Amino acid sequence: MNEQLRTFDELLSDCVHCGFCLPACPTYKSWGYEADSPRGRIDLMKGLHDGAIEMSDTVVEHFDRCLGCMACVTACPSGVRYDLLIEETRAEVEREHRREPLDAGFRDLVFSLFPRPDRLKLLAPLLYLFRKSGLQKLARDSGAVNLFGKRMAQLDALVPELSLAQLRARLPAFTPARGAKRGSVALVAGCVQRVFFPNVNASTARVLAAEGFDVTVPQGQGCCGALSLHAGRDVEAKAFAAALLDRLWPEDGERFDAIVINAAGCGSTLKEYGQLLRDDPARAARAEAFAASVKDVNEFLAGVEPQAPRSPVPLRVAYHDACHLAHAQGIREAPRALLCSIPGLELLEIPDGDQCCGSAGVYNLLEPDSAAEIGRRKVDNVASVAPQLLASANPGCTLQIRSLLSARGIDLPAAHPIEILDVAIAGRS
Amino acid sequence: MTVTTASPGIERELSDIVGAANCIVDPGELRTYECDGLTGTRVRPRVVVLPATTEETAAVVRVARRYGLPIVPRGAGTGLSGGALPVAGCIVIGLSRMKRILAIDLENQRMRVQPGVINLDVSRAIAADGYYYAPDPSSQSICSIGGNIAENSGGAHCLKYGFTVNHVVGATIVTAEGEIVELGSAGADPLGYDLMAVLVGSEGLVGIVTEAVVRILRTPEATRTFFATFPSTDEAGACVSGIVAAGIVPAAVEMMDRLAIEAIVKATGVDWPLDVGAALLIDVDGTAAEADHTATRAVEIAQLSGALEVRTPRDARERQLMWKGRKSAFAAVGRISPNYYVQDGVIPRSEIGPVLREIAAAGARAGLRVANVFHAGDGNLHPLVLFDARVEGEEHAAEQVAGEILKICVRHGGSITGEHGVGADKAAYMGEIFNEADLETMNFVRCAFDPAVAFNPGKVFPTPRLCGDRPGTYVAHETEIAGTAGRG
Ligand SMILES: Cc1cc2nc3c(=O)[nH]c(=O)nc-3n(C[C@H](O)[C@H](O)[C@H](O)COP(=O)(O)OP(=O)(O)OC[C@H]3O[C@@H](n4cnc5c(N)ncnc54)[C@H](O)[C@@H]3O)c2cc1C
Ligand code: SF4
Numbered sequence: 001m002n003e004q005l006r007t008f009d010e011l012l013s014d015c016v017h018c019g020f021c022l023p024a025c026p027t028y029k030s031w032g033y034e035a036d037s038p039r040g041r042i043d044l045m046k047g048l049h050d051g052a053i054e055m056s057d058t059v060v061e062h063f064d065r066c067l068g069c070m071a072c073v074t075a076c077p078s079g080v081r082y083d084l085l086i087e088e089t090r091a092e093v094e095r096e097h098r099r100e101p102l103d104a105g106f107r108d109l110v111f112s113l114f115p116r117p118d119r120l121k122l123l124a125p126l127l128y129l130f131r132k133s134g135l136q137k138l139a140r141d142s143g144a145v146n147l148f149g150k151r152m153a154q155l156d157a158l159v160p161e162l163s164l165a166q167l168r169a170r171l172p173a174f175t176p177a178r179g180a181k182r183g184s185v186a187l188v189a190g191c192v193q194r195v196f197f198p199n200v201n202a203s204t205a206r207v208l209a210a211e212g213f214d215v216t217v218p219q220g221q222g223c224c225g226a227l228s229l230h231a232g233r234d235v236e237a238k239a240f241a242a243a244l245l246d247r248l249w250p251e252d253g254e255r256f257d258a259i260v261i262n263a264a265g266c267g268s269t270l271k272e273y274g275q276l277l278r279d280d281p282a283r284a285a286r287a288e289a290f291a292a293s294v295k296d297v298n299e300f301l302a303g304v305e306p307q308a309p310r311s312p313v314p315l316r317v318a319y320h321d322a323c324h325l326a327h328a329q330g331i332r333e334a335p336r337a338l339l340c341s342i343p344g345l346e347l348l349e350i351p352d353g354d355q356c357c358g359s360a361g362v363y364n365l366l367e368p369d370s371a372a373e374i375g376r377r378k379v380d381n382v383a384s385v386a387p388q389l390l391a392s393a394n395p396g397c398t399l400q401i402r403s404l405l406s407a408r409g410i411d412l413p414a415a416h417p418i419e420i421l422d423v424a425i426a427g428r429s
Numbered sequence: 430m431t432v433t434t435a436s437p438g439i440e441r442e443l444s445d446i447v448g449a450a451n452c453i454v455d456p457g458e459l460r461t462y463e464c465d466g467l468t469g470t471r472v473r474p475r476v477v478v479l480p481a482t483t484e485e486t487a488a489v490v491r492v493a494r495r496y497g498l499p500i501v502p503r504g505a506g507t508g509l510s511g512g513a514l515p516v517a518g519c520i521v522i523g524l525s526r527m528k529r530i531l532a533i534d535l536e537n538q539r540m541r542v543q544p545g546v547i548n549l550d551v552s553r554a555i556a557a558d559g560y561y562y563a564p565d566p567s568s569q570s571i572c573s574i575g576g577n578i579a580e581n582s583g584g585a586h587c588l589k590y591g592f593t594v595n596h597v598v599g600a601t602i603v604t605a606e607g608e609i610v611e612l613g614s615a616g617a618d619p620l621g622y623d624l625m626a627v628l629v630g631s632e633g634l635v636g637i638v639t640e641a642v643v644r645i646l647r648t649p650e651a652t653r654t655f656f657a658t659f660p661s662t663d664e665a666g667a668c669v670s671g672i673v674a675a676g677i678v679p680a681a682v683e684m685m686d687r688l689a690i691e692a693i694v695k696a697t698g699v700d701w702p703l704d705v706g707a708a709l710l711i712d713v714d715g716t717a718a719e720a721d722h723t724a725t726r727a728v729e730i731a732q733l734s735g736a737l738e739v740r741t742p743r744d745a746r747e748r749q750l751m752w753k754g755r756k757s758a759f760a761a762v763g764r765i766s767p768n769y770y771v772q773d774g775v776i777p778r779s780e781i782g783p784v785l786r787e788i789a790a791a792g793a794r795a796g797l798r799v800a801n802v803f804h805a806g807d808g809n810l811h812p813l814v815l816f817d818a819r820v821e822g823e824e825h826a827a828e829q830v831a832g833e834i835l836k837i838c839v840r841h842g843g844s845i846t847g848e849h850g851v852g853a854d855k856a857a858y859m860g861e862i863f864n865e866a867d868l869e870t871m872n873f874v875r876c877a878f879d880p881a882v883a884f885n886p887g888k889v890f891p892t893p894r895l896c897g898d899r900p901g902t903y904v905a906h907e908t909e910i911a912g913t914a915g916r917g
């Protein structure tokens with residue numbers, strides 16, 4: 001049966017209230033409130049659906065506090081599609097619920113920045129000035145008292161220091177395969193990735209080329225819509241998706257062996273394009289075919305025989321499972337296999353590794369208190385295995401974990417698995 | 430019935446004890462406490478309170494009693510008999526925040542935990558030291574120790590190791606008077622009445638468990654697992670009887686019928702065959718030599734009983750997968766049916782074949798399918814009656830079939846519940862097993878602990894019972910409590 005075409009009502013009725021999802025849920029772990037568990041949130045959805053309860057501020061708050069980490073989807077033996085349920089619910093909240101002006105304002109600010117690489121690029125030097133000017137301290141001191149202030153401080157704390165070179169870095173539009181050519185792929189550059197972690201994209205292109213693939217970076221890519229989608233801004237998300245689809249998979253453009261993405265959150269949304277654009281007659285079929293060819297870079301590389309030799313990287317590396325890789329896409333083994341293909345590298349398992357780090361897209365910006373609490377558990381667990389390097393396949397997680405660690409005075413370098421592989425293949429260290 | 434209107438006085442008093450965030454009165458939030466794992470009936474509680482300590486729990490009970498509110502304890506809400514189902518106007522005391530492990534004493538094999546600790550977390554905390562907590566309900570990854578005690582929960586491995594009652598040696602409880610009382614002792618054979626045996630399985634009627642001392646065991650040196658398929662449940666049943674008759678006490682013997690296998694395969698992707706009538710999943714354990722020997726014998730017996738195929742897991746991972754399949758079976762049935770009703774009954778082991786056939790016939794008469802996955806070793810059946818709530822009348826028909834199943838069990842010399850408890854769901858069937866004098870005697874015990882019937886009223890006993898000649902639970906009006914009004 002095609003899950004995606006089932007009605008909201010049918011999807012809701014899949015939940016048998018068994019509670020197996022409770023221990024997987026980070027927010028239930030934090031507070032023990034039924035309404036902050038997957039089962040409770042589904043109960044709230046049912047209540048709204050059959051008119052038993054109203055969409056009050058309190059009810060909306062429980063939806064807002066959901067990380068969208070999808071650990072519950074992995075945990076549920078009944079196959080409840082909580083991912084689809086919360087997406088639909090969030091859209092309903094945005095349509096029908098009036099948020100307080102300050103809350104609404106901050107949300108608009110975030111969504112006017114993050115999904116737009118051009119504006120994010122402007123933000124970076126501004127924040128640089130903000131930090132140097134001493135205004136930062138002022139804002140932090142005064143801001144800690146209210147949610148808006150906490151959110152601003154969070155935004156600031158998360159943005160990494162950038163070098164001017166990084167800001168100017170450009171990804172080549174085409175990188176030819178090295179050695180025997182095995183195929184050609186298109187690379188999706190991602191918004192946060194592109195601006196804050198341009199090296200990850202550069203590494204991805206180099207590794208793919210070294211493994212025998214022509215890498216094209218289609219120009220003029222916008223946001224994939226993931227951030228908007230996960231926050232219930234579905235109209236905006238669909239517009240982003242349509243535009244990106246037309247760029248990467250135009251009616252009669254070039255067809256690649258795979259569309260490769262290195263950001264977990266974007267990957268899971270790209271794989272959902274078929275569902276997202278199902279009501280768009282001009283795009284539905286194309287979106288379906290496109291979604292089927294999307295591959296996370298870990299997944300893609302684990303599926304081909306390694307060709308480029310790897311030199312040793314003698315480091316203790318803790319691999320962090322990004323929720324949108326492990327839970328949303330079911331990709332757990334591939335990144336581990338890639339890292340283990342590097343001689344000398346010791347792979348460490350983080351205890352309770354399938355728990356979210358609290359980053360969850362823009363969650364840490366919107367729900368700073370909850371994110372900090374969940375992040376604290378993650379950071380305890382990361383620190384417990386004493387790694388020399390953190391491997392994280394999602395930019396949001398990397399920002400969150402590093403910023404929480406540095407608040408404790410721990411400076412743990414972090415890299416995307418593909419960057420580590422790039423180093424091994426290039427023979428640098 | 431007395432309907433108490435919203436009175437902020439109670440809320441304020443309760444909030445003062447547990448903090449406003451842990452005193453839940455919002456209608457939306459209350460909705461999420463309207464039922465447990467039994468979803469057919471929903472009742473909105475008046476207020477839900479989540480205390481963090483024994484003292485807070487006691488203070489909450491005292492306030493609730495002063496206002497005359499019925500009290501319903503709640504653990505993880507996975508109960509299948511409506512034990513944690515609220516009653517009208519009640520206060521639900523949820524123990525989900527009391528989830529700390531307080532002390533581990535490996536040498537004496539004891540552990541002290543708060544009631545909200547998840548069953549599996551007890552074993553996890555000591556696994557590295559080579560110990561575990563034996564009772565393993567299929568819901569062990571989520572159900573709480575407090576709930577386990579209240580229900581005297583069991584699981585696959587209780588065949589050899591016994592139920593919760595054999596593994597909890599002491600408890601701190603809050604009584605209906607709001608007093609804190611210690612029961613049992615860490616020692617081997619406590620003096621005086623064994624009140625732990627009264628507490629365990631009392632379904633929240635005796636007191637609220639706020640701490641428990643559990644017995645922990647050494648992990649067996651070796652465990653051998655095998656999975657055998659059979660043409661029908663008859664051969665599988667004969668195999669179970671044969672194994673036990675040979676003097677083998679397996680750690681676990683679980684049976685799944687064709688429908689259950691289908692659900693499990695769909696949910697977990699295990700590669701079990703779909704064209705068989707039944708399967709057994711068997712664990713034997715002990716020292717390596719002992720486990721090897723008994724496993725070989727048990728496999729021989731399976732083959733003699735007509736097994737189609739016997740599989741042994743290649744490694745620990747595969748073994749875990751097999752057990753994961755079994756443990757997710759109930760919930761997995763959600764994959765083959767929009768709704769289902771979990772029944773729980775016990776029969777003598779020798780009756781497995783005939784009883785399952787009668788059950789299937791009862792289902793067929795109502796046009797419903799019944800899946801079976803159960804603890805075959807101790808004849809504890811779990812028939813799952815499948816239905817679609819959206820089809821007019823199916824839910825009712827399913828309830829009828831479920832009721833009939835209990836009667837079949839009783840007719841074959843069994844009982845109406847193995848491990849899920851009586852709760853709200855089966856109170857009406859108590860009369861099938863007990864006569865008036867039995868029930869009266871049980872009520873005496875209840876009244877010794879809770880004369881006002883404040884804890885879980887309406888549960889377990891078939892007709893609402895009072896203690897002595899009191900005219901009923903008296904619900905004081907707030908004005909009386911505040912001293913601004915009075916009666917008589
Ligand atoms: C999928 C599934 C599989 C299951 N498999 C099994 C199984 O194999 N074996 C088995 O025995 N059960 C099984 N159950 C039933 C259920 O998990 C057990 O009854 C469990 O012990 C209930 O624990 P809980 O924490 O969820 O308690 P709840 O459901 O919240 O409460 C159960 C009862 O205990 C009382 N209670 C809870 N906490 C306390 C406390 N601290 N003090 C006093 N009273 C309290 C409540 O009032 C209620 O009467 C299963 C349930 C599900 C959903
Ligand atoms: S979402 Fe799944 S695991 Fe959670 S209560 Fe519902 S059926 Fe059970």
Ligand code: SF4
Pocket residue numbers: 024025026027028036037038041065066067068069070071072073082
């Ligand atoms: S998505 Fe994550 S936070 Fe949200 S309900 Fe599921 S497990 Fe909890």
